[in-house]
Amino acid sequence: MKLANQSSGVEDSPLTPFLKRLTVYTSGGPFLDGYILTIIGMALLQLEPVLQLDAFWTGMIGAAALIGLLVGGAIFGYVTDLTGRQFMYQIDLVVIIIFSILQMFISTPWELVALRFLIGIAVGADYPIATALLTEFSPRKYRGAMMGLLASAWYAGAVVAGIAGYLLLNTSPDAWRWMLGSAAIPALILAAGRWGTPESPRWLVGKGRTAEALTVIKQVYGSHASLADLDEIPSEKTKISRLLEPEYFKKTMFVSLFWTFQVAPCFAIYTFAPQILAAFHLGSGNDWIIGYAIINIFFLTGTIASMSLVNHFGRRPLIIWSFIFMTLAMLVLGIVPGAPAWLIFLGFAVYAFFSRPAKYP
The missing domain is CATH 1.20.1250.20 (MFS general substrate transporter like domains)
Incomplete structure (x- = not known):
């Protein structure tokens, strides 16, 4: 280089x-x-x-x-x-x-x-x-x-x-x-x-x-x-064991748990995107790629927004509120039986948008 x-x-x-x-x-x-x-x-x-x-x-x-x-x-x-x-x-x-x-x-x-x-x-x-x-x-x-x-x-x-x-x-x-x-x-x-x-x-x-x-x-x-x-x-x-000391343990758990809860469903959605979108009837055959592409736009938009929001709201409030909206979105996808396509898509979109502010801090 x-x-x-x-x-x-x-x-x-x-x-x-x-x-x-x-x-x-x-x-x-x-x-x-x-x-x-x-x-x-x-x-x-x-x-x-x-x-x-x-x-x-x-x-x-x-x-x-x-x-x-x-x-x-x-x-x-x-x-x-x-x-x-x-x-x-x-x-x-x-x-x-x-x-x-x-x-x-x-x-x-x-x-x-x-x-x-x-x-x-x-x-x-x-x-x-x-x-x-x-x-x-x-x-x-x-x-x-x-x-x-x-x-x-x-x-x-x-x-x-x-x-x-x-x-x-x-x-x-x-x-x-x-x-x-x-x-x-x-x-x-x-x-x-x-x-x-x-x-x-x-x-x-x-x-x-x-x-x-x-x-x-x-x-x-x-x-x-x-x-x-x-x-x-x-x-x-600095020894790794210091993370277990009272001064750092609570902060370490806060960051680690939020990171884990954000990453697991996000990677599941990406890994099994064709199967998940097909199960929600968001596209037949290979048409699921359209819904997938649109959802990606919300992920990317959330990334860009988070870069400015984090300095305005602060890291801790931003991550907590992002998880509140992500949870509500997952609840819509998981427990609303026979939801119309627009509501399912809205659930994916809201989750995608707030997923990035939740991870960026």
Whole structure:
């Protein structure tokens, strides 16, 4: 990745070409997440009869990547603190490319479950790796917008997956192989774009490698930048066990539970979108893609709105009120028997719109 050759300091740096490219390629992780977790929904339309999947295997295939995400995110945040951001930033994409291609050659349900789980680990690993790298490079005044783009990228990936799946679905009985293998294409593009990204100067300083950190800072921000421009970097290590102490436990549970309750139904909707929309009679045959696309617009609109609403209302009130509206929407979908199509669609739309403010904080 080509580095910028301008700027006066770190926190007050302009949005240089390097920082723009870093934001785009870092957003590739959430993009792949949205793509991989959505394309399986289209592939399952063909996989169910081909592999003779029952409810158990269909659920396992749909959930495998999400379970892998939880494992990858939990483990590799710690690993990247030990080994650095640069190496892990590229190797996780290589893993996604390899396992995505291997999916094309599976012949049994358990093989696909295993590969989806491993892909999920790699995608989950990219969240703490890429987020840390972007946060540690981004100037203060652009940090919120740069992080907000990560939230939007997930839905961009989901939309692209929906389009790809729709176009491939009726091309051949083996189209599912190409759907699953297609994730290797954006992963390969991202891996090429990430090549040459320098190590985080904050991580280097934390490891005592100040000379290397200074070199990176001057390359990225300009010859006038120095280590003094960096935010204060803690000199003492913090143990994970501190999260269980009274001071942090309540806050940790608040964030973790809300995140879990937001993610689980959202990913279920995306993974099994064709089946869910068909069950609600929102489109016959392949026409469900129209309802799916419109609902995606509400997800994306909520993402954009949340980036401004969070500063106006505050994080805690925004997340609580968003969950109130999401709950009401799910109640409409779950307990209103024989609801008219417009009410069902409204339930999906309200849930989609408020799902992003619930997650963004």
